Amino acid sequence: MTTTDAIIVEPTQEQIATVTKSRRMLPNTTVMNGPCAYLATERRRLAALQYEHFEVTQLSATIGGEIQGLDLTGPLSDEVIAEVRKALHDYKVIFWRNQPLTTDQHVAFASRFGSLETHPFLPPNTNQPELVRFAKNVNTSGYENGWHHDVTWRAEPSMGAVLHAITVPAVGGDTLFADMYAAYDGLPDDIRERVNTMTAEHDFMSAFGRLLPKGERDEMRERYPLVEHPVAPRHEATGRRYLYVNRYFTSRILGVSEAESIELIEMLSRQADYPEYQCRYRWQNDSVAFWDNRAVQHYAASDYWPEKRVMERASVIGNRPSV
Ligand code: SIN
Numbered sequence: 001m002t003t004t005d006a007i008i009v010e011p012t013q014e015q016i017a018t019v020t021k022s023r024r025m026l027p028n029t030t031v032m033n034g035p036c037a038y039l040a041t042e043r044r045r046l047a048a049l050q051y052e053h054f055e056v057t058q059l060s061a062t063i064g065g066e067i068q069g070l071d072l073t074g075p076l077s078d079e080v081i082a083e084v085r086k087a088l089h090d091y092k093v094i095f096w097r098n099q100p101l102t103t104d105q106h107v108a109f110a111s112r113f114g115s116l117e118t119h120p121f122l123p124p125n126t127n128q129p130e131l132v133r134f135a136k137n138v139n140t141s142g143y144e145n146g147w148h149h150d151v152t153w154r155a156e157p158s159m160g161a162v163l164h165a166i167t168v169p170a171v172g173g174d175t176l177f178a179d180m181y182a183a184y185d186g187l188p189d190d191i192r193e194r195v196n197t198m199t200a201e202h203d204f205m206s207a208f209g210r211l212l213p214k215g216e217r218d219e220m221r222e223r224y225p226l227v228e229h230p231v232a233p234r235h236e237a238t239g240r241r242y243l244y245v246n247r248y249f250t251s252r253i254l255g256v257s258e259a260e261s262i263e264l265i266e267m268l269s270r271q272a273d274y275p276e277y278q279c280r281y282r283w284q285n286d287s288v289a290f291w292d293n294r295a296v297q298h299y300a301a302s303d304y305w306p307e308k309r310v311m312e313r314a315s316v317i318g319n320r321p322s323v
Contacts, residue, residue: 016040030267036061036276038185049090053080056087056094063179063296064279065091072099072109072288081112084290088160089237093177093279093291093298100286101164103128103312110162110314117151117158117315120220121208125312134300134311142302142309147178147272148248150293150315153204155227158293159318165311168283172304175289176280177296180242183271184232187243195268196241196323198231203251228254231268233321235294242295243268244321272297294321 011019016037023034042062049056056065065087070080087094101109107128110116116130125131136142151157163175184192203226209217231253232241245253245268253261271277281289291298293315 011037011040031270032186032188036182036186036274039182039276042182046090051083051087053083054087056091058091059095059281060279061276062182063092063177063277064095064281065093066095066097070096072096073101073105076109076112085113088290088292089235089295092179092181092295093281093289095281095290096288097284098286099164099288101288103131106131106162106164106312106314110316114159114316114318117154117317119151119315120223121204130314131312132315134309134313136305136309138306141305142173142300144298144300145302146247147269147297147299148246149180149244149297152202152229152244152246152249153224153227156320157229157318158315160290160292161313161315163289163291163311163313165283165285165287167308167310168285168287169304169307169309172301172307173309174280174282174301176278176299176301177291178272178274178299179277180244180272180295180297181235181238181240182277183243183268183274184241186271186274186277191267192232195231195243198264199228199254200231200245200250200265201252201254202227202229202249204249206251207248226251229321230323232323233294234323236319236322238295241323243271244294245269246297272299293318 019035019037023032025031026033039061046058046062054067054069056067058065067087103125107116107130118124118129119132122132125133149157150161204224209220212220229244231245233244234241245265247269250265253264256264
């Protein structure tokens with residue numbers, strides 16, 4: 001049989017549910033293995049998508065699309081921007097190669113999707129306060145190598161971020177993205193039902209606050225009080241629920257004991273670890289990523305020290321997550 005003769009099986013929703021239920025816990029753990037059958041519908045939906053203004057190569061089962069046929073350095077019509085937004089919602093994170101953006105062009109492109117935030121803790125690019133600069137070298141190693149959504153400690157966390165690779169190492173420094181819809185869909189039924197009504201507290205303090213002198217820490221606490229977000233909000237554009245818990249910023253799940261909160265945060269955060277939910281991007285200089293900060297968590301692999309890696313990020317202010 002050649003690949004073109006491959007028979008495409010169309011499972012029913014009932015078959016998907018039956019196979020999904022056949023997943024099992026690995027002995028003496030809370031880790032499930034077995035088929036992630038519930039990914040089939042989304043994987044096939046993405047494979048069938050077509051766009052008017054560009055082409056997209058699907059990178060993984062349900063997450064990641066690389067766009068061809070668009071120049072981000074030049075002016076883009078409202079129709080193109082609307083289609084990029086649609087691709088972002090479909091693929092959760094989208095990528096481009098060979099986009100030598102100036103800082104002005106970077107800010108201009110990201111601003112087409114909403115107002116940009118300035119980050120109170122991370123150093124900006126010297127010309128553009130809206131661009132956070134991640135500059136790593138022999139003296140400054142990467143610390144973004146843990147799964148996280150950006151800025152969930154804000155009342156209105158970012159809807160997405162546009163990351164431009166300026167200098168990347170020859171090997172290493174990939175960024176991984178994990179699909180938080182898939183993470184939610186793959187939870188055991190009883191846990192999924194529980195998290196639907198749960199709320200979590202988010203806090204910048206353990207990630208950023210401990211580096212600040214006491215006076216500044218108190219001032220930042222006043223500016224950024226503890227915030228609460230649903231554990232499984234509904235995405236404003238797709239209507240799908242996604243998991244919105246991460247180890248960097250989720251400080252507590254409300255309404256349960258401290259021990260249960262710790263256990264739940266750990267268990268929910270671990271869902272990002274499934275390779276079936278992930279895509280991994282190998283950067284080149286002038287690659288660009290645009291991720292939906294609700295639908296994905298990301299992880300910047302820190303395996304390139306002492307080499308140089310310089311990236312700049314613009315984050316678009318979003319709405320308050322809700323169910
Ligand atoms: C980030 O965590 O936003 C930075 C990602 C990266 O440098 O790949």
